[in-house]
Amino acid sequence: MQMKDFLVDQSLKELTEHRTTVLPIACYETTINHNINGYIPLHWHDEIQFVLVVKGEAVFQINEENLMVQEGEGLFINSGCLHMAKDLNDSACVYICLNVSPRFVLSQELYSTFVSPYIQATNIPYLPLIPKELWANNILSSLMKINQLIKETPPYYEIDISHHLTLMWKNLIMNGIQLEYEQPEMVKNHRMKQMLHWIHLHYAEKILLDDIARAGQLSRSECCRYFKRILKTSPLNYVTDYRIQKSLVLLQQPEANVTDVAYQVGFNSTSYFIDKFRKSVNMTPLAYKKHKNTSFLVN
Numbered sequence: 001m002q003m004k005d006f007l008v009d010q011s012l013k014e015l016t017e018h019r020t021t022v023l024p025i026a027c028y029e030t031t032i033n034h035n036i037n038g039y040i041p042l043h044w045h046d047e048i049q050f051v052l053v054v055k056g057e058a059v060f061q062i063n064e065e066n067l068m069v070q071e072g073e074g075l076f077i078n079s080g081c082l083h084m085a086k087d088l089n090d091s092a093c094v095y096i097c098l099n100v101s102p103r104f105v106l107s108q109e110l111y112s113t114f115v116s117p118y119i120q121a122t123n124i125p126y127l128p129l130i131p132k133e134l135w136a137n138n139i140l141s142s143l144m145k146i147n148q149l150i151k152e153t154p155p156y157y158e159i160d161i162s163h164h165l166t167l168m169w170k171n172l173i174m175n176g177i178q179l180e181y182e183q184p185e186m187v188k189n190h191r192m193k194q195m196l197h198w199i200h201l202h203y204a205e206k207i208l209l210d211d212i213a214r215a216g217q218l219s220r221s222e223c224c225r226y227f228k229r230i231l232k233t234s235p236l237n238y239v240t241d242y243r244i245q246k247s248l249v250l251l252q253q254p255e256a257n258v259t260d261v262a263y264q265v266g267f268n269s270t271s272y273f274i275d276k277f278r279k280s281v282n283m284t285p286l287a288y289k290k291h292k293n294t295s296f297l298v299n
Contacts, residue, residue, distance in 0.1 A: 023158055024101035025165075027150045031094045032058060032087040036248055038281075040085040042231070044193075047099040048119065049077040050168065052129070052143050056091025060084070062126040063189070064230040069095075074129030074140050076172060079119040081126065082192070082230070096147050104162075105169045118173060123180040127172070135171040142168045191216040192230055195223065199239055203246065204266045207239050243267060244280045251289045258285045 026047075032040055042061070051060070052074040060067050060075060062083045069075055077083050079102055087093045102119050103111060118124060129136040142164040149157045149164075198215035199207065212235045213223035227235045243265040250261045262273035262285075277285045 023161060024104045025099060025146075025161070027096065027098045027147050029054070029094060029096050029147075031092065032085055033092065037245055039087065041245060042082055042084040042196075044080055044082045045099065046079055047101055048079050048105070049075075049083075050098040050100070050129075050139065050143050051075040051077065052096045052140050054094050054096055056093035057088040058085050058091075058093040058095065059088050060126075061232075065125070067126065067128060069128070072131055074131075074136070074143065076127040076129060076139070078121075078124050078126060080189070082189075083126075096143060098143055098146060100165060105165055114173065115169070117179055118177075120181065121177075121179040122182045122185040124177060135175060138171045139168045188226070191218065192226055195226070195235070199235075199242060203239060203243055204264060206268075207236070207266070209235055212239075239266075240276055241280065244277055247273070247277065247285065248281075248288070251285055252292045254293065256289060258289070261285065 030040070035041075051069070053069050053071050055071060057068060057070045060069055060077075060083060062075075062077055062081050067075065068088060085093075085095075102115050105111075105115050129139055131137045131140055146161050146164050149160055154160075195212050195216040195218075199212060202211070209220050209223065213220045216223055216226065218226065223235055227233060227238060231238055233241070246265045247261050250256055250264060251258075258274070259270045262270045265273075267273035267276075274284055277288070281288055283291070
């Protein structure tokens with residue numbers, strides 16, 4: 001299954017239901033540049049995530065860190081961490097993604113000892129999975145087997161999937177990671193999500209820096225530092241980028257009008273919207289609309 005669009009709520013929590021018919025997991029292959037945005041936008045979810053790049057290379061941002069992942073390499077992304085992915089060097093990157101409810105990894109009796117401490121640790125937002133390391137290679141091998149099992153659905157495949165998940169988790173935690181629980185890190189993550197949640201509720205309205213800072217209970221300067229450190233942009237530039245993202249969906253509607261779309265997503269000037277859209281998407285909103293409508297008719 002190819003994920004072309006990620007549904008998220010106002011706090012950037014992904015709304016995609018991560019489960020097969022009977023299991024609280026989702027495993028799918030994604031071509032990054034096939035996403036509606038041309039990349040996988042910033043989001044988070046309660047599920048833990050395992051990634052294996054099977055073609056090309058990508059840069060993943062997890063919270064405030066960037067990590068390049070090449071073909072054959074993978075990544076573990078912990079529960080609740082903000083993350084996004086972009087294709088690197090026009091490589092047409094494809095990756096296998098496995099999202100799993102933490103409570104499905106091990107039995108209820110083992111969860112509090114062997115799972116909960118790890119998903120709550122503030123020093124493990126992610127772990128690189130480099131195949132030359134035996135534990136990581138074991139995880140990637142099980143990930144590929146789970147992907148195959150879901151495609152083929154042989155008898156009792158659900159039990160086989162559960163078995164491989166157990167092996168993956170054992171390999172992840174058996175390296176003796178020293179767990180840390182830093183309250184400031186938890187607060188920072190919470191405040192960042194609060195500010196993003198506020199922006200996504202009010203993006204169609206006039207937004208000032210003071211509004212965003214107030215949502216995170218921060219000063220203006222500290223608010224700017226948060227965005228610069230975590231998202232590598234300013235708060236108001238993020239607002240503009242998010243408005244452009246929202247306009248992409250609206251412009252694909254047959255009856256969409258560029259001026260109407262501009263005002264619907266919060267721009268108070270059509271010319272300003274066109275200028276910002278062109279810089280972000282490398283074409284005008286009208287050209288994008290025509291391109292998408294033509295692609296839809298061809299498909």
